[in-house]
Amino acid sequence: MTLSKKKQFLCLLFVLMALHICTIPVVKAKTYQDPIVQMSQAAKNGQITAQVELATAYEHGEGITKDTSKAIFWYCKAALKGSTDAQRNLAWMFLNARGVEQDEALAVRWFNRAAKSGDAYAKKILAQLDQSLQTNKTICIKLPTAYWETKKCTRHCQKTVQLVKEIAPAYNIDTRLVLALIQQESNFKSTALSHKGAMGLMQLMPQTAKRFHVKKVWDPKQNIQGGIRYLSWLLKQYKGDVRLSLAAYNAGEKAVERYKGVPPYKETQNYVRRIIKIYGQNYHPFEKNISMLK
Structure with missing residues (x-):
């Protein structure tokens, strides 16, 4: 084969290969839905x-x-x-x-x-348990749909939910309890300020923020961390009793001690009732050696 014919052959081969490549159908990668979503x-x-x-x-x-x-x-x-x-x-x-x-x-x-x-x-x-034990407790928990689980949860609300999901597990706190508390405290408004001076998503009082080492109380992440630290500490104090822990979060530890239970304040009683309704439980596991510095 002469050089010119060889060039012609190679050019023809190149053209044929190009045409073949162009006719190969483009196969799109399959997108698989998140297994948890499925x-x-x-x-x-x-x-x-x-x-x-x-x-x-x-x-x-x-x-x-x-x-x-x-x-x-x-x-x-x-x-x-x-x-x-x-x-x-x-x-x-x-x-x-x-x-x-x-x-x-x-x-x-x-x-x-x-x-x-x-x-x-x-x-x-x-066979190893006392089968004579009886209980009148509801056999199943029916949780109401929470605000953050609906379409009403704005983009800002969704960011807060994501922050809680990232922070709460580090303190072994149920995210649903924290979110229910935030819903009641600030309705997911990071700029919320009460007439008593409570600030942010978890409505931290200045002394509480200082006590749990929150330097920037208006920063959503620090505010949530401080609130969760306080809640963890309260759960330890009240041995996992959610009602007493919430009552102390709302009315103060001294009020709970004074009345040896949830204080007879309408605001506090409604506060505890609403959060428990969403959370669904009266008990939460607690860290025995929880530290305010954690």
Whole structure:
């Protein structure tokens, strides 16, 4: 083959290759939806397996912010439909105080359900418990839709929710409790200022901000950190009693001590009632060695 013919051949080959490349269809990369979002949607649609998986994710903080209230909520949904996994997990949480106040009577109740469904492990544990225990407590928690879970939550509100989800786990505080408190305190307004001088999202008084080492009280992140530190400290003081901790947050520790319980102030009583309604529990695990400097 002469040089000129070789050049012609190479040019023709190049053209053919270019045409071939141009005709190859462009394959778009598949976009996969967040598995937690998929799981949540399936759970809402009533799929029992998804409800159990979502509850487990909330219980242990796997791929999602840990939220004991939501874990119990979704376990209950599945448990009432006959899921032995959900029934056993609920019983285990109440028996071992995993994110909830220990309640052997409720544990027995759920282990009984699982055992009747044929769960061998539930039968084994049940044999070691006092099966005569009775309780009048509601078997499941029904959480109302919170403000921050609706479309009413503005972009600023969403940023606050994200901050809480980033900060609260470091202090082992349930995000739902913190968000319920913020909703009641400031309705997610970082510039909120009360007539008594309480400031920001978690309405910190100047002395409280100083006590918990908040240097920039109007900074949303520092304000949340200070409020969470204070809440953690209160939960330790009142051994996980959410009602007393909230009452002290609102009316002061001295008022709780004076009345040996939630003070008879209408404002404080309504404050505690509204937050508990959204949070769904009267008990929260507490850090025994919590430090104000943490």
